[in-house]
Amino acid sequence: MDEIHFSKLTDVGGIEVLRGRSGRYNDFVYTYERPTLDLLKKNFFLRDSLYLVADNGTVFVAFCSIDRDWWENNFFMIREIIVDQNFQKQGIGETIMRMCIEHAQSKGAAGVVTETAFENIPMQKLCIKLGFKVWDNPQWKEGVTYKLLFQERHN
Numbered sequence: 539m540d541e542i543h544f545s546k547l548t549d550v551g552g553i554e555v556l557r558g559r560s561g562r563y564n565d566f567v568y569t570y571e572r573p574t575l576d577l578l579k580k581n582f583f584l585r586d587s588l589y590l591v592a593d594n595g596t597v598f599v600a601f602c603s604i605d606r607d608w609w610e611n612n613f614f615m616i617r618e619i620i621v622d623q624n625f626q627k628q629g630i631g632e633t634i635m636r637m638c639i640e641h642a643q644s645k646g647a648a649g650v651v652t653e654t655a656f657e658n659i660p661m662q663k664l665c666i667k668l669g670f671k672v673w674d675n676p677q678w679k680e681g682v683t684y685k686l687l688f689q690e691r692h693n
């Protein structure tokens with residue numbers, strides 16, 4: 539993983555790197571379409587948003603974003619994460635997600651939440667590995683919501 543470079547997106551136009559990208563796990567396909575990109579563009583300008591992109595000097599490797607657009611006071615949401623298929627299972631998803639979590643912690647957040655599909659086993663395993671717990675989200679039942687409370691974090 540030595541040659542992977544992680545950088546903070548400073549230009550909202552950089553979000554376009556996600557357009558049309560997709561990830562899959564068995565029959566589950568996750569594709570970046572316009573509503574997602576529009577929301578990312580809107581939230582880019584919120585206070586304390588962090589959008590990280592990873593590359594290897596030549597090609598796109600990964601993206602992860604975190605923002606404050608969540609209804610519970612002082613929680614951050616990991617809104618998107620994707621690692622290019624050619625670079626998966628090398629610890630890059632874990633690294634880039636950890637960077638976003640640490641950012642939220644550095645801003646004094648109470649915790650971090652994220653949402654994923656029932657079928658998305660890689661993301662669910664990643665969340666558990668990072669100390670998230672399944673949370674019964676009253677506002678979203680179409681998938682699994684994970685929550686990480688900083689005062690309960692031990693890893």
Ligand SMILES: CC(C)(COP(=O)(O)OP(=O)(O)OC[C@H]1O[C@@H](n2cnc3c(N)ncnc32)[C@H](O)[C@@H]1OP(=O)(O)O)[C@@H](O)C(=O)NCCC(=O)NCCS
Pocket residue numbers: 560561562568618619620621622625626627628629630631632633653654655658659660661663664665667
């Ligand atoms: C989820 C995703 C970001 C993981 O990225 P990654 O770089 O491959 O993950 P890592 O190599 O850092 O793995 C970290 C942990 O995630 C879990 N994990 C990752 N890939 C997995 C897989 N195919 N099956 C089961 N668990 C997996 C494991 O717990 C792993 O820890 P381990 O290696 O000690 O077992 C990646 O699969 C992806 O981009 N998927 C498509 C996009 C997507 O679904 N995004 C989430 C939308 S909510």
